[in-house]
Amino acid sequence: MTEPNRLVEVNDLEVVFDTVEGRTHAVNGVSFSMDAGETVGIVGESGCGKSVMSLAMLQLVPRPHGKIARGSIIYYQRGKAVEITKLNPTGKAMRALRGNEMAMIFQEPMTSLNPVYTIGEQIMEVLRLHQKMDNTRAKQRAIEMLEKVGVPDAAQRVEEYPHQFSGGMRQRAMIAMALSCTPNLLVADEPTTALDVTIEAQILELLAELQRDINMAVLFISHDLKVIGEIADRVIVMYAGWVVEEAMREDIFQNPQHPYTRSLLAAIPRIGRRERLVSIPGRVPSLSQLPPGCFFAPRCPAATDQCRREEPQVFTVNQGHTVKCWNYWDKEVQKTS
Numbered sequence: 001m002t003e004p005n006r007l008v009e010v011n012d013l014e015v016v017f018d019t020v021e022g023r024t025h026a027v028n029g030v031s032f033s034m035d036a037g038e039t040v041g042i043v044g045e046s047g048c049g050k051s052v053m054s055l056a057m058l059q060l061v062p063r064p065h066g067k068i069a070r071g072s073i074i075y076y077q078r079g080k081a082v083e084i085t086k087l088n089p090t091g092k093a094m095r096a097l098r099g100n101e102m103a104m105i106f107q108e109p110m111t112s113l114n115p116v117y118t119i120g121e122q123i124m125e126v127l128r129l130h131q132k133m134d135n136t137r138a139k140q141r142a143i144e145m146l147e148k149v150g151v152p153d154a155a156q157r158v159e160e161y162p163h164q165f166s167g168g169m170r171q172r173a174m175i176a177m178a179l180s181c182t183p184n185l186l187v188a189d190e191p192t193t194a195l196d197v198t199i200e201a202q203i204l205e206l207l208a209e210l211q212r213d214i215n216m217a218v219l220f221i222s223h224d225l226k227v228i229g230e231i232a233d234r235v236i237v238m239y240a241g242w243v244v245e246e247a248m249r250e251d252i253f254q255n256p257q258h259p260y261t262r263s264l265l266a267a268i269p270r271i272g273r274r275e276r277l278v279s280i281p282g283r284v285p286s287l288s289q290l291p292p293g294c295f296f297a298p299r300c301p302a303a304t305d306q307c308r309r310e311e312p313q314v315f316t317v318n319q320g321h322t323v324k325c326w327n328y329w330d331k332e333v334q335k336t337s
């Protein structure tokens with residue numbers, strides 16, 4: 001039975017790209033769920049399939065090379081299950097969902113801001129289209145939204161073009177645009193990666209505040225576990241298109257089980273020390289040439305022959321905490337034998 005508060009369920013999702021070099025498995029059987037108002041963080045190094053995963057949630061996987069090859073994404077619209085993967089990506093139903101219920105913020109604000117229209121015109125367009133507001137009301141609301149995201153002199157700046165905004169202000173304008181339809185689900189793909197730490201902190205605070213205001217669920221994607229730790233209730237660790245560990249934030253930080261999660265934690269600079277991020281030895285494999293067995297095996301200090309041969313199963317550590325690693329299975333066997 002479905003939880004009453006359930007907003008999204010992703011089941012065994014696979015997203016592939018077919019190019020001249022062959023097939024790339026960007027997302028490999030990912031499953032997770034989100035409740036209304038919850039913040040779920042997806043973390044993993046660059047090239048692990050995080051952006052592709054987030055684009056898939058809104059049916060925005062670049063075509064014609066990319067496609068959802070398997071699995072389902074169920075979105076509960078006022079309690080009614082809508083199978084996103086069955087909707088035409090450019091059709092009316094999907095566009096209506098994207099504008100009214102789901103919104104996305106991208107790492108690079110210029111991806112969603114059009115340089116030839118003023119910031120105000122772009123926010124107003126969303127409001128006119130999806131909330132059926134007239135021009136006067138839409139402008140008033142656009143100014144309110146810009147004020148809400150901390151753009152100073154919003155009444156004047158609403159008339160400016162994206163190039164007149166600094167990077168941080170553009171990011172704020174994009175957040176204002178995404179939130180102007182008061183979505184139930186916000187997918188935020190590395191929304192602060194291009195910003196300096198002071199602005200990053202402001203944006204994170206702002207997102208949390210707006211989220212409380214409108215009880216919006218946020219899927220927050222980042223390569224930085226520290227940022228995820230500041231914002232997420234629950235954390236999903238992705239490696240090479242797999243979910244390798246999932247748990248409540250406290251469990252990820254205090255009781256990490258997967259060797260990859262432990263490496264990510266070890267790479268976070270200690271508070272107060274001005275050291276550079278320690279990188280994890282080795283590289284994420286090419287998603288078009290994945291190794292047999294565990295995809296992390298070539299970099300894993302605990303890898304065994306079984307790891308190099310067989311895909312690890314998902315084991316339950318405790319309620320809500322799962323890990324995809326043979327090593328955990330070994331521990332269980334030792335415990336029970």
Ligand SMILES: Nc1ncnc2c1ncn2[C@@H]1O[C@H](COP(=O)(O)OP(=O)(O)O)[C@@H](O)[C@H]1O
Pocket residue numbers: 017019024025026044045046047048049050051052053062065066287288
């Ligand atoms: N437009 C595309 N065409 C072909 N392959 C792509 C495309 N976008 C992403 N990919 C593949 O998917 C992989 C994962 O990409 P991405 O989701 O952007 O990773 P992340 O966001 O974790 O850094 C890339 O390494 C690439 O192989």
Ligand code: SF4
Pocket residue numbers: 258259260294295296297298300301302303304307308312324325326327328
């Ligand atoms: S399955 Fe094996 S190789 Fe993969 S993470 Fe676990 S111990 Fe390491």
Ligand SMILES: [Mg+2]
Pocket residue numbers: 050051052189190
């Ligand atoms: Mg990305």
